[in-house]
Amino acid sequence: xxxxxxxxxxxxxxxxxxxxxxxxxxxxxxxxxxxxxxxxxxxxxxxxxxxxxxxxxxxxxxxxxxxxxxxxxxxxxxxxxxxxxxxxxxxxxxxxxxxxxxxxxxxxxxxxxxxxxxxxxxxxxxxxxxxxxxxxxxxxxxxxxxxxxxxxxxxxxxxxxxxxxxxxxxxxxxxxxxxxxxxxxxxxxxxxxxxxxxxxxxxxxxxxxxxxxxxxxxxxxxxxxxxxxxxxxxxxxxxxxxxxxxxxxxxxxxxxxxxxxxxxxxxxxxxxxxxxxxxxxxxxxxxxxxxxxxxxxxxxxxxxxxxxxxxxxxxxxxxxxxxxxxxxxxxxxxxxxxxxxxxx
Ligand code: CUA
Numbered sequence: 001x002x003x004x005x006x007x008x009x010x011x012x013x014x015x016x017x018x019x020x021x022x023x024x025x026x027x028x029x030x031x032x033x034x035x036x037x038x039x040x041x042x043x044x045x046x047x048x049x050x051x052x053x054x055x056x057x058x059x060x061x062x063x064x065x066x067x068x069x070x071x072x073x074x075x076x077x078x079x080x081x082x083x084x085x086x087x088x089x090x091x092x093x094x095x096x097x098x099x100x101x102x103x104x105x106x107x108x109x110x111x112x113x114x115x116x117x118x119x120x121x122x123x124x125x126x127x128x129x130x131x132x133x134x135x136x137x138x139x140x141x142x143x144x145x146x147x148x149x150x151x152x153x154x155x156x157x158x159x160x161x162x163x164x165x166x167x168x169x170x171x172x173x174x175x176x177x178x179x180x181x182x183x184x185x186x187x188x189x190x191x192x193x194x195x196x197x198x199x200x201x202x203x204x205x206x207x208x209x210x211x212x213x214x215x216x217x218x219x220x221x222x223x224x225x226x227x228x229x230x231x232x233x234x235x236x237x238x239x240x241x242x243x244x245x246x247x248x249x250x251x252x253x254x255x256x257x258x259x260x261x262x263x264x265x266x267x268x269x270x271x272x273x274x275x276x277x278x279x280x281x282x283x284x285x286x287x288x289x290x291x292x293x294x295x296x297x298x299x300x301x302x303x304x305x306x307x308x309x310x311x312x313x314x315x316x317x318x319x320x321x322x323x324x325x326x327x328x329x330x331x332x333x334x335x336x337x338x339x340x341x342x343x344x
Contacts, residue, residue: 039210041183046202048124048186055120059113066109073101124187127166127200134168135159139178139191141217141322142224143284143297153243154272156284157226157297159201159211162236166202179215182228188214203230210298219320225298242344246275247287250342258339261332266324273343283323290344296321304337311336 044050137159138145147154161167171180173191181188182201189199203209213224231239250256262268263277270283278286292302296318300306306317312328314321328336 038208039183039212043184045204045207045209046185047128047204048200048202049184051120051123052187055116058116062109062113124199127202129166131166131168131200133162133165134170135161136170136172137180137191139171139173139175139180139213139217139224141175142213142220142318144224144226145174145284146226148240148243151240151244153240153274153287154285155243155288155292157294158229158292159226160229160231160236160239161201161203162233163203163206163230165233166200168198168200171197171199176217177215178213178217178224180211181214182209182211184209185228190215201228203228206230206232208293212298220318223297223299223318225294227293227298242291243288247273247343249275250339252338254335255339255342258335258337261328261336262339265326267326270323286340286343288343290341304341307340308333308337 041049042053042056044053132150133148134150136147136149138147144157144159145154146156146159169180171189171191172195173193175193177193178191179188180191185201185203186199189197191197207230209228209230211226211228213221215221217224250259259276262273268278268280270280271286272279272281274285274287290302294300295302295306295310296314299318300310310317310323311326312333313325314323315325
């Protein structure tokens with residue numbers, strides 16, 4: 001009985017229920033952006049991102065106070081009734097509000113936030129400790145070429161770094177302007193054709209951090225992602241030693257057949273597999289393809305099914321991809337996949 005007589009608050013207050021539902025849906029939509037934590041810049045995991053985070057919260061606080069003050073004045077203007085004698089007064093009071101509220105105070109606030117921004121940018125210029133490790137990352141439509149010149153190998157769409165050490169990153173683009181962004185580790189930096197831009201990355205903790213292209217660069221801009229994998233220094237050294245090895249030669253007959261198909265196909269025009277005759281440079285290096293977590297620059301998980309789909313119909317996974325489809329019979333594709341899966 002009691003439950004029946006209690007109407008929902010929204011109904012009692014006269015607010016249409018549809019408004020409440022729409023407001024809740026809107027909130028869900030807004031906060032849905034916070035659900036995936038892998039690229040949440042407010043959840044900093046490195047010294048550079050922490051500095052940016054501090055600046056962001058400072059600006060958020062300043063903006064919040066300004067918003068509340070402005071809204072307060074607006075409500076005052078809406079609801080305060082002036083007496084006839086007040087309305088007849090000279091407009092001097094109004095003028096001083098405009099001068100202070102419209103020019104002097106905003107000028108001071110903008111100067112402070114500008115100063116804080118310049119200070120943060122200065123602090124981000126150089127890491128606090130020196131580093132030897134240099135990684136060269138080249139943006140391409142729509143994937144990332146990753147080179148470790150000091151170690152003499154090349155990979156793609158995955159950047160492994162030792163945890164707790166700043167790593168120098170040299171950025172460059174082969175085609176159009178891209179932008180390199182790992183939200184939990186650092187701010188964005190443009191990748192320009194014909195010019196090298198430099199910054200650094202450092203992760204405080206082991207983990208996998210999502211990176212993405214932050215500059216519209218064509219139809220598959222949204223599917224131009226990469227992973228930064230921060231590892232303990234010993235694990236990083238083992239990973240480097242693995243990557244420095246040429247590809248393993250296939251042992252079983254199906255994989256050997258797959259290798260023959262690969263080397264006879266147009267794949268070798270664009271892809272390199274160290275230790276074989278495939279020396280193409282235009283596409284990702286496949287020497288250790290099977291050790292990577294994703295395909296097509298973070299578009300799909302790296303597994304046999306996705307790899308097969310990617311080889312025969314790249315457009316089905318990434319419309320506009322520059323990789324052409326490779327026509328193969330079912331048996332040929334299975335052999336090729338078996339070979340590619342040996343490239344650990
Ligand atoms: Cu590359 Cu957007």
